[in-house]
Amino acid sequence: MKFLCIDCDEQMGFGERQLPGDGTLAAVFRCPACGREVAMLTNPMETQVVSSLGIKIGGRTVPEQPLELVRSSLDGGRDEAFAEPPVDSVTSPETSPVEWAETATRRLEAVPSFVRGMVKRIYTDYAKEHGIHEITPEIMDQARTDLGLEGM
Ligand SMILES: [Zn+2]
Known part of the structure; x- marks a missing residue:
């Protein structure tokens, strides 16, 4: 591989x-x-x-x-090698128009911390590309299916 x-x-x-x-x-x-x-x-x-x-x-x-x-x-x-800022501080209106619904943020917190930032970016990029302004668990499901990320 x-x-x-x-x-x-x-x-x-x-x-x-x-x-x-x-x-x-x-x-x-x-x-x-x-x-x-x-x-x-x-x-x-x-x-x-x-x-x-x-x-x-x-x-x-x-x-x-x-x-x-x-x-x-x-x-x-x-773990520190891949440390990212806390989930809440990443999304600021200046740098990203994409909001995370509370339920989606909770779900993101279940992702191992050392890849959480990367996973969050994948979903955020997906949302931007599709003109989605708020990421919800439903959007996460849709993104996983579209991107072939089942299991994430
Ligand atoms: Zn290269």
Whole structure:
């Protein structure tokens, strides 16, 4: 399993991996050229499929990335590497016209914290692209279906 950065035509390197403990698996891949990051989230069933295929995510099957050393020596806390501002402070009228309904925010809080910012961006971008001004759980469902993000 590999991720390519389309802009750079570079193979993305493995960044972070977490198993939140409920069977879901999240992996972050990073483009060594432009720094773009993508996160892969799998639900428990998909995680099992990946495991049964013998695919090692985050093992030494991926060449070591230069930044990996820098990052791990800079901070001991892995979670901090992907820390985002609290959910409430992210949405400001100046930077984003998209509002989050309280119910949607609560649902977002169920997402593992280290990918929450990224997930929030995915939904926010989706809303902007579709001219949606308020994100509700229904919009989240619609976005997941449209974007093929079942299980997130
Ligand atoms: Zn790139």
